Amino acid sequence: MKKVGIITFHAAHNYGSMLQAYALQQVVLGMGYDCEIINFRSVAQKEMYKPIFMCGTLYGKCVRFIIQAPYALDILKKHRLFERFLREDLILSSKEYNTLKDLEKENFNYDYYISGSDQIWNTYTIDFNYAYFLPFVKSGKRIAYAPSMGSHFGLDKFGNLDRISDFLKKYDALSVREAAGSKYIESLINKPVTTVLDPTLLLDAQIYNKLIRNKPLIKGEYIFIYSPNYNERVYEMAYKLGKKYNKKVVISQGLRTKEEMLKWGRKLKTYTAVGPKEFLNLCKNAFIICCDSFHAVIFSILFKKCFFVFDGMNDNRISNLLQITDLQDRSFLLSDDYLSAPLCIDYKNAMSNLDLERRKSRDWLMEKMDICK
Secondary structure (H helix, E strand, O other), rough: OEEEEEEEOOOOOOOOHHHHHHHHHHHHHHHOOOEEEEEEEEEHHHEEEEEEEHHOHHHHHHHHHHHHHHHHHHHHHHHHHHHHHHHHHHHHHHHHOHHHHHHHHHHOOEEOOOOOOOOOOOOOOOOOHHHOOOOOOOOOOOEEOOEOHHHHHOOOOOOOOHHHHHHHHOOOEEOOHHHHHHHHHHHHHHHEEEEEOOHHOOOOOHOOOOOOHHHOOOOOOEEEEEEOOOHHHHHHHHHHHHHHHHOOEOOOOOOOHHHHHHHHOOOOOEEOOOOOHHHHHHHHHEEEEEEOHHHHHHHHHHHHEEEEEOOHHOOOOOOHHHOOOOOOOHHEEEHHHHHHOOOOOOOOOHHHHHHHHHHHHHHEEEEHHHOOO
C-alpha cells in the first residue's frame, strides 16, 4: 500500500487547524492510502498555544491569571482536550520533530508528501517554518493541497522569495485555498495552480457527527459567538440578537482583558473547556451562530445552522465560501440589517453547489495522486 505523509498545522490549538488536518487525513485514508501526519511541532508553536496565563513575564502571568481566574481550570482542561484530540483522533508519525533540521536528518519512506491546508505558507504567522514547503524530502512526490498564504500573500517577511520560489518549483502538483494566492503563485513560478476547497469542506456533516457527543454541552437554546481575535462588533451582534429572541449568549473563549470582563462578564455565558469536538458540539446545537471566522462559517453551513457573519464579504476566504454557496446575504454590517434578517436559511442550492465543488476538489487530489503513481 502506498504511504502518504501530511505536514500541516495539525498541532495548533485552533479548532480550524486541527479539524482541517483531521479532514484531509480522513479523505486520503478513504482513497485507500496508508496515511499519517508528520508530527512536526516547532518550539514557537508550542509556546504560542500555552494557556494564556502561562506565557510572558512573571508580572504578565500574574495579571493574566487574575483576569482569567474564574475559568483558569477550564482553560487548562481546554489545553488537555486539544492534546487528547491530537493523540486519539489523528494518526501521527511515531516521532515528534521540532525543527527543520530534525526533519532533514530523518529518512522518511513516504511515496507522497502533502503540504496540507491552513495558513502554513503565511510567513507572517508566529509558527511559520520553511518545513511546510517540503525542503526535507529526499525522494517521493510533493503535492500541495489547499495551503494558504494568508492576507499577506506576495510579501515575504524574511526576504527569501527566491528560496520559496525554488521550493514551489519542486512540487509535482500545486493547489491552494484562495484564488488570489493561486494567481500569485502562478505568476511567480509559471506553473498551473488550482484553487480547491478547505479540507473541512470535503467531509459532510455525518462524518463530523461521529466526533460529537449526543448530549449538547449547553442546555436550552443559545447563541454561540466565535470570534478568535475578539471583534467587539461580533459580540454586539450576538448580544442584540440574544435580547431580541430571548436567548442566552455563549462564548468559548475566556474574556482576556479587564475591559472585556467589565463589558461582557455579566452578559454572556462562558464555556471555556472546549477542544475540537466540543467546538463542533457548540456549533451543531446552537440556535444561532455569530462569527467572523472562516471555519465557524464552514461548520454553520455543514450543520445547516442559522448564522450571522460580521463583514464576511471583506474577508477573501469567507466571501469566496459565501459566493460558492450563494449565501452572501448572511454577511452583515449594520444592526438594522441583522436584526431584521430571517432566521430560516434555505440550504438546498448551497449544498448542491458545495457538493459540486467538493467533487472537483476530491477529483483533483485523486487525479494528481494517480498521476504520481
